[in-house]
Amino acid sequence: MKKDYYEILGVDKGANSEEIKKAFRKLAHKYHPDKGGGDSTKFKEASEAYSILSDEKKRAEYDTYGKSGNNSGGYQGGQGAGGFGDFDFSGFAGQAEQGGFQDFDLGDIFGDLFGGGRKERVKRGRDISIDLAILFSESIFGAERKILITKTSVCSECKGSGAKVGSDTVTCDICNGKGRIHETKRSIFGTFSTQKECANCHGTGKIPREKCHKCRGAGVLRSEDEIVVKIPSGVDNGEMVRLGGAGEAVRGGTAGDLYIKLHVEKHPIFRKEGSNLLMDLNVKLTEAILGSEVKIKTLDGDLIVKIPEGVSHGEVLRIRSKGVPTGRHSRGDIMIKINIQIPTKLSKTAKKIVEELKKEGV
Structure with missing residues (x-):
């Protein structure tokens, strides 16, 4: 079953970019997994929908091939597994999430069988949600606020490499520089070769010859960072501001985002x-x-x-x-x-x- 991104965000097909953005902010705050009562599945669905509908080119493609689909399996649907363009694998994916096929990855299986391989996933740090009280005048005219937040950040000493300053990195001897470990697994389809990230080098394929003394080779560490928040003019009470890449850092990947819920103080007159x-x-x-x-x-x-x-x-x-x-x-x-x-x-x-x-x- 194809996903209806407009339905996920709760907007009409004719919604403009501001309406789409506002709908996503509302859902991001409601379902963010870091908040009480959050829902990681719905948060991911909303993020996926926003990433498509906020991009004019992707939205046009989705409007043409998306929900209704075509002979190739719909928007981003699939000839990727060679010869299975008319077959919907979503049922298998659903069973995998429920534990039916939890010992193997369909992306790896069809990649090995048909030679395409799956696209490598870029590691991403966790998103962070915080609350920020602002003045009524700041909500009207906009403002810049400096906040201190404790989070996992890239090590300032080694810049995320995990290596001691002046020292170099060497090829990981566990994965031979590939960043991934091959494993053989059995399933109802037979025996398949799957891959997982190398725990020794965290998927980078490199390890420090001498570890950084500050982060002990991790490349990241907990620290208190000062972040400048730009509050746009005309924001409403409860509105969310998103700072891309200002969330938790992760070695060998991209940082998550920082979501800031604004609380506007009441004005005595206006x-x-x-x-x-x-x-x-x-x-x-x-x-x-x-x-x-x-x-x-x-x-x-x-x-x-x-x-x-x-x-x-x-x-x-x-x-x-x-x-x-x-x-x-x-x-x-x-x-x-x-x-x-x-x-x-x-x-x-x-x-x-x-x-x-x-x-x-x-």
């Missing part, structure tokens, strides 16, 4: 709604009747707002281009909701004036 900033403004009855000028504090500084004569309770005034930045030279607006304050007690003089106004039909 609320964000799309590209606009909303606020309530209390005005006196006389100000509403006669009009006035009121000074308010905005994120850009003090601003004089003109209250028009005869303004209504609940009426919304718009201050243009003082809201959330939407581009290099464009911004949303400030929307001011008027709340007219009706006095609960009046002096004799004030009451007399109001009675006169009543006679005038006001």
Whole structure:
């Protein structure tokens, strides 16, 4: 059964890149395996879907050959095993994951049988998820924040080689420099030769002649790193920021990613709604009747707002281009909701004036 990447991300086929990105961020936070209640399978599915739909070329190919498939087995489907283009091996893969064929790898089997071999998987470090509290103004205008995080990083002394500075590396004597060990395994199909990563050289094919004293030859070690987080303008509370390659490092492979969930503090005056900033403004009855000028504090500084004569309770005034930045030279607006304050007690003089106004039909 072909995967529907749009269904996995929960977006329509006509979704734009921003909608796809937002959907992935939401799922990445929900299913990330490092968080409580995470689901590694669904996280991988969402990551796979995003990697295809976020790339215009891959998405076009997927839209053409993807879910519906074709005579070659669908998108990225397979003539790779030679002569099996019309056969769906997904059932075998599912059984392998459930333990039915856990002693061998179908990729190795068909690679050995038909000569193609499988594409080597690049090792990848674990992803990391953290939470970060930011100011309301930082969420509106964007910001750079420096954070300290303890994680597995490439050794700064040997730069990941595991060798002592000035020393070289030599060919691993276990795998003879191939980085992989061949094993013979039995299965329902017969006896097959499979491969696994060499534990001695971690798949690199090389071992240090003299080990690095800092990481003891591992090439990586736990350390506290300072990372600069660039917060884009206009982010919402709970939104995820992804820093590629800032996760856990692994020797002989690529580092995982760092996912940062943003927690925006509430502002005493403003609320964000799309590209606009909303606020309530209390005005006196006389100000509403006669009009006035009121000074308010905005994120850009003090601003004089003109209250028009005869303004209504609940009426919304718009201050243009003082809201959330939407581009290099464009911004949303400030929307001011008027709340007219009706006095609960009046002096004799004030009451007399109001009675006169009543006679005038006001």
